[in-house]
Amino acid sequence: MNDIDRRTILTTATIGVAALVNGGFSAVAEAQAVGDPVQAMTTRLTVNGRNHSLDLDPRTTLLDALREHLGLTGTKKGCDQGQCGACTVLVEGRRINACLSLAVMHEGDAITTIEGLGTQGDLHPLQRAFIEHDGYQCGYCTPGQIMSAAGLLDEVARGVPSHVTGDLTAAATLSDEEIRERMSGNICRCAAYPNIVAAIRDAAGAPS
């Protein structure tokens, strides 16, 4: 069982469900197609270092391109309206909500998802820290939390201030208050917040 990961099981289960409700899915697709001609656009994305060329309906969000077209389901769809942060990815190194961007707006962009941050054998320091500090419960928001934290650490390194930064002209430091403010775009329904803050503090090498 060890060599069957959770995604394999989920994929298998999903195929079963899809077979059962296939008629329903087709009806939805047809209803959307009426009066809605779609011209696909070829979009090139570099995702986790690999080049892809996708023919996409312009409506496809970056999030749906990653999940539905590239099978990178580590990036989660939570609210799909920019409020929860579960879909956070890095575009050209900067964190954004993948749900609030069209894939066609990212022609030629380099995108990093949770799958590209670390591997099972070589975890990113943030991934290790989230495990070490138990920075999750159900885990659904975790990829977004970790990608957001990766973006945050880069912003601090570049001297980007925050709402709670005392002196705007001084170098940014990473107190717990700063971590909480800078992570406010990521919601954790299980409220693992204290451990998330501890994990980010640890990965940043900041004193508690």
Place this chain on the structure above:
Amino acid sequence: MRSFTFERASSPAAAAKAVAERPGAKFIAGGTNLLDLMKLQIETPTHLVDVNRLGLDAIEATPDGGLRIGALVRNTDLAADARVRRDYAILSRALLAGASGQLRNKATTAGNLLQRTRCPYFYETALPCNKRAPGSGCAAIGGLNRNQAVLGASEACIATHPSDMAIAMRALDATVETVSPDGASRAIPVADLHRLPGDTPEIETILAAGELITAVTLPPPAPGVHVYRKVRDRASYAFATVSVAAILTRDGGRISGGRLAFGGLAHKPWRVEAAEREIGRGAEAVADIVLAGARTSEHNAFKLPLVRRTLAVTLTEAAQGTRR
């Protein structure tokens, strides 16, 4: 989301022309507000003109000692710019008080000015809203209107403008530069950019069809203590209930003058220059003038004392030098 066609503009004037020539066309920059509204079919553009690659993303010094901010400068980059942090702290503070880290990385300077209201009835397509469906009525009047406007509203609409950045821009006397479909450019004081709702709340700015914002220019730095104080329902990632952007001059231990712009109160950034002449007499004297003509709804009368208190603590802390 309704289907649309998509093109990348080659120049600002070409973008303006592309939008002006096609009914139902819209610009897209950061897209953080537009796409949210498109998913709900509140916005249903048939054609999108992507302006992200027009190179309007520089922050440059102007000959008179001000700053010219490209329309596409992202909120994070504007807030983090060393000149803005040093000379226009009120702008950094306002930007950092808004949205989340992810959204600030995507949202642009011009898009921030043009973002639409967060009135819950504008978002609820099952209910009337004169802004979303002109002539349908206003469900916020008589509805849950705790966060609606108390100044400059109309019988047709009591929505507020949600931007923090725009409040700071108003206090800074910023100017918006645009290009029109015929290639002509014009400069619009930010004070004149946004309209009050009147009978046509669906028309939110004075921009013509296809007119594209290319930059926002700041005059030379205004000396004084820069404060952006935002009161909201949670400490981060929430829209303002009341906000005050203040640039205050200190004379000894007291505040002698300055500029004040308010957010959360109206359909546009609210500034009353006549009130600023009373700053030396204290918060109550100022608030009496700012709030003259205020009309509250069932649930938002609390905003009037909240403005007074927010102003009082802003002036007191600035006088004492205790507010960062």
